[in-house]
Amino acid sequence: MNPWIAIGALALVGLLIPLGMMSVSALLRPTVPEDSKRATYESGEVPTGGTRMRFNIQYYMVALLFVVFDIETVLIFPWTVIYRSALEGGVGLVTVLVPMLVFIGVLVVGLAWAWRNGAVKWARSPRAEQRKGAQAER
Template identity: 30%
Template sequence: MPIDYLPILIMLLVAIVMAVVSLAMPHMLGPKIFNKAKQETIESGKLNYGDARRRVPVQYYMVAMLFILFDVEVLFLYPYAVLFWDLKWFGLVQAGIFVLLLVESYVYVWKKGVLNWE
């Protein structure tokens, strides 16, 4: 039985060696020239000014979390769409309940004012 796992062990070892080599090679072969100009952060071809630590409004995080939530929920509808003809009325009722739950959660978020930016 242990001989059956030999290919998996070899593949794991090769992956670890490749990861270590790809991380170590730039440090061993790359130039070691450090100066102030190369250490500056540049965004879109312009030098940064001021402090980079600014507060991000909570609304950005809320919208991002809601996007992930609704995106994953819509992803659950994909199997239904693939098996639409095989599921008949039972699948239609289940998908309808699921979509109603999606709409209910969207209305709840809207009523709570999460989407208001004022």
């Protein structure tokens, strides 16, 4: 049997199941037109202000740094699992250790750069700045 037939069948099933589920839900769901369903929030709360809000970029920077260092952990874990077996298999210590040290070194340089540019420094609120200024005047 040709392996492409199995791949095509899997792709077909992967498309048909979600499309079928969406079609069945469109046929079975109740449709009750209401003005409140067109509101920004459908929770019964009366919306105040616009839907566009400005968020501090710091949230995104912290999330991005989290993802980078989370992936670092995922990549270091398999290395730690095979470290001992590689040494017992006759591979030299330098051959096993140097690539991971280079990897961690690149990440440390990236963290130092982010720290120096203020990416990990949390933004202060205006009220905190006022308190800091008042304490400095004392």
